[in-house]
Amino acid sequence: MAVFLKYALRLTGLAGLMGLMSCIPSGFAETSSPVGAQRLSALDLQPLEYRLDVPGRGQVVTTTITFTEFMDSEGFDYGAVVYLPTHDVESDFALIHHDLNGDDWEDVLVPLMVLPENEQDAKNEEDGYFALAVVLNQQGRPVHADTAFFGVVYEVALVNDQIVIQGAQELWGDEETFAYGWTTEGLAEINRVPLDLDAMPFPSDKFEYRKDDLENSRFMQAGAVDDPLALTQSLFGYVPEPNEETRRTNAVEVLETSDRRRVIGVTTKGGGDDSVYARRYRLVFVPDGDQWRIDWVGQQVSCYADRGRQAWHGDLCS
Numbered sequence: 001m002a003v004f005l006k007y008a009l010r011l012t013g014l015a016g017l018m019g020l021m022s023c024i025p026s027g028f029a030e031t032s033s034p035v036g037a038q039r040l041s042a043l044d045l046q047p048l049e050y051r052l053d054v055p056g057r058g059q060v061v062t063t064t065i066t067f068t069e070f071m072d073s074e075g076f077d078y079g080a081v082v083y084l085p086t087h088d089v090e091s092d093f094a095l096i097h098h099d100l101n102g103d104d105w106e107d108v109l110v111p112l113m114v115l116p117e118n119e120q121d122a123k124n125e126e127d128g129y130f131a132l133a134v135v136l137n138q139q140g141r142p143v144h145a146d147t148a149f150f151g152v153v154y155e156v157a158l159v160n161d162q163i164v165i166q167g168a169q170e171l172w173g174d175e176e177t178f179a180y181g182w183t184t185e186g187l188a189e190i191n192r193v194p195l196d197l198d199a200m201p202f203p204s205d206k207f208e209y210r211k212d213d214l215e216n217s218r219f220m221q222a223g224a225v226d227d228p229l230a231l232t233q234s235l236f237g238y239v240p241e242p243n244e245e246t247r248r249t250n251a252v253e254v255l256e257t258s259d260r261r262r263v264i265g266v267t268t269k270g271g272g273d274d275s276v277y278a279r280r281y282r283l284v285f286v287p288d289g290d291q292w293r294i295d296w297v298g299q300q301v302s303c304y305a306d307r308g309r310q311a312w313h314g315d316l317c318s
Helices: 006-023 067-072 119-123 228-236
Strands: 050-054 058-062 081-083 096-098 107-114 129-138 141-150 152-159 162-168 176-183 186-194 249-257 262-269 276-288 291-303
Touching: 050 107, 050 129, 050 141, 067 081, 096 152, 107 141, 107 152, 129 152, 129 186, 141 162, 141 186, 228 249, 228 262, 228 276
Parallel strands: none
Antiparallel strands: 050 058, 081 107, 096 107, 107 129, 129 141, 152 162, 162 176, 176 186, 249 262, 262 276, 276 291
């Protein structure tokens, strides 16, 4: 099984890990508490003793270090288990709380990193894992129940009492959506669904896109036009079938039409890039007299499995 930290270790050790952490979309979110439910705090969970059956290593019994302690350490703390949801650093990971047994004491899902056991494993990019630990709340006392290990995790959500994970079992593997039953025994996989790029709608939030440089781009140079759809087709070309050399296709669709704006989406696949599998653009047109001009363009990409996230996102592929 490939590991969550392999990519970071390839990048330059701790600096690479910090870069990787900053690129992971926020997916862990604190969930709302039932009235009267009592929670474990971060201070309760950080020093907890975890008994982890680490793949390829056997059982590890350990307390954790915080992400800040790990990043501030002068040397690489081999074999350590890192507690991710610390509040003194910017981290995309947080705790997910839920009362699993109806006792009004909220249990919790805790994200961890298990680091390579020794220097040789780190050099060989082996023996490190991202983990999700189920911790029970026994009247204010945390008890580690079980842990699930992954290659990489991008998003985690509590949906209808299930844990839904977007990620991959293998770091270089195909991205999937996993659904888990979450019980006092741990996480039990219910099903998994392969990623379907074509089924993912264009988000309306501009923050989910990378903004193109409009001042110097071909989009701004196009000026005002009568027909935004025709302009878009002209800018990107119409390629319904991939040619033998680039395997490139373009799909253009109208996302929104009103008197105040027109929004058009373009999805491009192929083109010969060795890191980007597909790109898509969201073009927003606004009135300019009796015509329309491009006001904003955002871009998302899908990377190949070994070059970054496969779901649509606004970051660069490696």
